[in-house]
Amino acid sequence: MIKTSDKKYDPTIFIIFGGTGDLTKRKIMPALYNLFLDNWLPEEFAIIGTSSSKMSNEKYIAELFSAVNEFSRTGKATKADWEKFSSHITFQDADITNASAFKPFGKLIDKYKKEWKTPPSIIYYCAVAPHFFCSIAENINKAKLDNDPKTTRIIIEKPFGSDLESAKDLNKKLLSIFEENQIYRIDHYLGKEVVQNIMAFRFANSIMEPLWNRNHVEHVQISVTEQIGIGSRGNYFDNAGILRDMIQNHLLQLLCIIAMEPPTNFNADEVRNRKVDVLKALRRIESGKIETMSARGQYSSGWIEGEEVVGYREEEKVKPHSNTETYAALKLHVDNWRWQGVPFYLRTGKRLFKSASIITIQFKEIPHNIFVSENTGPPKQNRLVISIQPDMAIRLQLQSKVPGLEMNLNTVDMVFDYAGSKKTDSPEAYETLLLDAITGDQTLFMRADQVEAAWEFIMPILNYWEKNTDQNFPNYAADSWGPENAEALIAKDGFHWFNLPEKNKKD
Template identity: 65%
Template structure:
């Protein structure tokens, strides 16, 4: 067992939506890998709930099949599963019925009696958003006297559909729980490279003097997906790219890049600095929305030799839908550090390649001393943080090419996870579930942070809702998005960056 696990008291994980896709693909595999690596306490239990009638053994059998398919550690070994499996229980129940919460309380009480100690209880809401208020209220009303230090509730995204609904959900949660009990999860913040942004910025003296408007020209954050909406059409048609990705994932990445150095690494101090960024961001008016935000929707095309349908032809889609599957927005952070530096965020589906990349473009040298013919491939310095598919941080600089003449070209100084470490990086959900057990909210969003993010994007959402696009679909599958996205950034004299394939990017200085 890991030494940290000895500090974790007995723990019960209650997973609402235990028979759902999120538990199958992410939660149970993450808990199993934490168990394999010795991060779980000796006394723990996993209680899955759902409306499907299953026995404990049937539920365990289903989870074993999920682990064999989705766990990063591969198929479960019999010896390990025989130790892990008995910790799993199942309760068939309807979350709208108070008796369901009473039965859960009885199960938890029986476990505490068996262990001879009170347990920490983590309620994970892996369900559709409309059930968040129902379950949060049901838990609180079934045992209102439970010690708040022992109860935590994890809320998946989307946290609200707009500013008004996010505020209403925050108010409901605040009625029943203290803020320290509420874990609003954004799985992007659990990714290894995302966490390394803070380490890279604040653990290295070389970067901080450069990290401002005097040296940085602009910042790009791109999260592109080759896949379409697939079976999520029902959810996605009421959401769209701006709500689904930019309001949460991409703005969280922006906060990590733009935040001021925290005084210490405590959860509230880090989250205070993130909220400062969101509050400093320039708000949109109906006029500036047209200048700073563009949208798109994919049409049919070919990807890797296979024909794929357009969004409106996806199963269950509205054939006249104006839902955007691509969004690009130019933001400004109006403070001393970043005044005048544009932050370009884009995300989309059915694009040429799946990748999540942050690019910091530095300003050019003030005076070029080399003759033009020596610097034909001259490029401004860039810092590229690749989150996926490869995990790397690379600084692109100019260097002399080997030879008798003076010829310059761009080379990469690379920190590559695969080349540096032999240990496999944990999945994002492993990190976030462990932090929940430890009571560490650093990587989780606070209520005011969620509301500030919604407040920032609401003018764009309102403008797009009032003016449905007449040009959809406006980009084909396997492209890099609509022409209007290129125009958005080209007006400022820039272009969107893409990271070369890994096999073509092995130069190191």
Template identity: 60%
Template sequence: MNSNEKMQPTIFVIFGGTGDLNARKLAPALYNLYLEGWLPKQFSIIGTGRTKLKDDEFRANLLKDINQFSRSGKVKSEQWDIFSKSLFYQASDLNDAETYKEFGVRIQQHETEWHTRANVIYYLAVAPNFFPIIAENLAKSKLTKDAERTRIVIEKPFGHDLESAKSLNQLLTRIFNERQIYRIDHYLGKETVQNIMAFRFANSILEPTWNRNYIDHVQISVTEQLGAGERAGYYDGSGALRDMIQNHLLQLLCIVAMEPPVSFSAEEVRNRKVDVMRAMRRFSPEDVRLSTVRGQYGGGWIEGKEVPGYRDELGSESNTETFAAVKFFVDNWRWQGVPFYLRTGKRMHQSASVITIQFKDVPHFMFPAAAADNISHNRLIISIQPEMSIRLQVQAKRPGLDMVLNTVDMVFDYKGTYTNQAPEAYETLLLDTMLGDQTLFMRGDQVEEAWDLIMPILNTWQNRKSLNFPNYSADSWGPESAEALIARDGFHWFTLPLNNKKKTA
């Protein structure tokens, strides 16, 4: 058990308490934090929604959810009995400012009972159109006046475009200080993603080669076997570029490309990420034509099961992309001329999130040509999911009397190295929110820079309807034009053979 002696009393108010995010992610994450001793001794979780429920009904619903989705398995009755005493429910109308005053009453009751002030975290696990409504009603009800103890957590998507992101930022910073705002991207809470910085900045052997002199190109691929399915209606207003590249993949790119921070403080790390975003080359209409690819999946078969195309799931002739590939450049001294290829898509052959850093060839190959039949480039491969590993591919002599080189893997595998189970991303991020650590959360200027970067692509795609959708079948690696995009530069998309083809979220 971890010591929670120094943890401040904390009250979570979860807007969307009866929703899918709370059921699948938040409640299981908070329960696991409780099991491992990371929650303060005095804590309260207040779920809220339009559905009228009693506290016991809310607790019973969460018990089912935690039993189904928690990494720690089914709960033990004695542990649940203690944890559930801190679970409460309050029905509310998010549009009615008067109902928010009831949260103030509940918070005051807890603080009176605990004989101390509490940190209050408002978690917005609701549709984006409610973000400004909730923030303004919290302010009207005087629930945001304590800047030292009040925090707000905003789920993605943060805006629909640059203007809406700016508008939301302006509203939030009128009510809250920037240090109170936690724009959450669950990808940054994943264990392997956090380890990229440790791997880069805690090992002196890497930094001399982490630049344009030694790195040929970088690939970041996040692919899913799942389709839009029942979410097709929501997804159609977003698409792959907004849903994945604008936030998740660009965040990964920033971690790979950032300069070494002076310290591990939140502002230092986030400053370096913003530096990357500002250095990224913006797109002209011609750049969009040459450096981007979009696609939409048709029907097909995945693991022996027939699956419908996107338009069949949606029930209309949509032009929304379910696949996007983009070639980016970071125009600074470290990365000038090094292409960063980002790719994401649904109904792909494999569910995987992989970062591949390919190094340049040796300047002079001294071995006989026959020795090189089975070698490939040196690569650093960071697998985020479904397996968690970091592997360095190098060349070595194959055992025998002749000189034959083979590519071999030097692997750091989480499962093989550690026996304890890695925490879920939301556990890390919720704990950081309680601790007031914003290192893994996006700052307002970084969000706006990301939107500014992709807006020319979005605008061009919206103004030019694709006439060949659907242009890739289920269980493929996307449209052929995506292969052409990277092949024009002499490369190919790298895929890591995985033993476990899990569907990932």
């Protein structure tokens, strides 16, 4: 869907459960404020923040003001802009486990309906711990709050289930109250500007599609590395691990975008159908082959940019002998006509050397080399490097002659660099996703069968790792690129991980 700021949207009410939480302050409220600044919100809108805390409207708005000033991409809010925006905000304390506590929301909805004289869209945002998702849905139903399939939506944050059975159970409960077209399962990675641009890059350029297959692609790497540790998330992370936290959703969704077939149109369900096709085509890893098709690790203590950091087992709220993985790498195959025989390597981890999200498509060697040089060797293979963060860029690496009297070759980049080309700041992922929820566009949101297909693929690995603990943990130092078994996973195929180079150096 092409959006323009001139478009008029229906009046909208946002009811944010977890309205005083970290997610609301860091992501949701700055996103809504920036949409307001850029004239994307409807003229008539209301934001109702709710939590079990009791506080005045003034105190709540003051806390949000501090949060927006700290986390908004547009910097500190001006007094005039904030007063206009915050006039739409109301705080309502409520016990979200008690249906009777939802009655004030109904009164507020009725109030705005009378004021606006137009039926509003209503967005229930579950910015809470996962075990509250069902309670909120059930209490919306019990309290008889508005639930028109055409105008009512519910946004569910990740994690969507902790395994296949819990994901199926959550889908079943939500679908007993809402229709599928009302449920917006959010994965913020899909809202990132470069991730969205992959589809435009693939399907809007005739030169790319003929190369995007097993005839020309040697292998694909999808790498999301993080320099940070787990911070204050020890309680959650120690029961989840990075396979659940990152690969089941973020990395598998990136793989779907890279590997999907061209959709016949940009309709939300058509795009999501093609993504589900990829998940169904993933070759299942049998239990006897998991050790050869995967690698896992856990970080020990070390130094990050001159600061000493503790090992995972010393982190707050982590079991002292925990066997939870903080690093995971997989070798996958998509068994279809386009990708047969092309390996996809996924890796992600905490406390690594650099924070970066990069997709690298390595093309095959030229069939016959006529450029022989003792100085530079054979021409290097072409690569398409899609950098999601920290830099936002798409680079096609080609071979070119070095200026001079001899025929020497060097790698040059054809670059689309957001930093050098954009006229305005790129929106944050949550801005894109919230606007899509306002307009009813589910293209970037997960469908029930997508979520379940991803869990179905991951479960054999999860089950194997939980039953067979790794006796070598911790097995990689903080500030490294991960465990040796991850290097061996890809090296045995004759490849190596493409790491972010140090400054002023090339990979």
